[in-house]
Amino acid sequence: MQFIRMHVWIRGVVQGVFFRQSTRRQAQAAGVTGWVRNCADGAVEAVFEGEAAAVASVVSWCHHGPAAAVVSQVDVAREPYTGEFSLFKISGW
Template identity: 45%
Template sequence: MPVVARHLMILGRVQGVFYRNWTVEAARSLGLAGWVRNRMDGSVEALVQGEADMVARFITLAQDGPPAAKVARIDATDVAEEALNGFEKKPTA
């Protein structure tokens, strides 16, 4: 299965609703590598990398996120693969 990497900008009510922690748990459960962080503009940014079908599954799940989230949209961009280990939560940028 090919490995892909996607940069995600997640917009809507996604801060203060456990979205980053949910992202870490969901990504790890799918065997994905990458990171997630809040943005100063109220969005959440993530880089997810792994098997193409698992990345696609993650993006589908991220449309809902945790129960308190209200995702308006996810902008996904293909990016180059990186040497990543695990999935982590980064500080706000």
């Protein structure tokens, strides 16, 4: 089993539409750890760690997000897996 880490920035109408809460639910259901937060520029930023297929599924979900979101851009950066997280949480700025 391969474990990976992805750092993701989601842009569009993604704040005030339950994007963070929905991301946490998606990540927890997939067994992915990390965090999600709103950014001052209106984007949502997240770090996902876990089994490669599970992380890929959550990143894929980020391309559309919850029903009220309008995602215009998703930037993804692969980073070294650290295993530093024990759960998935919503972070502050």
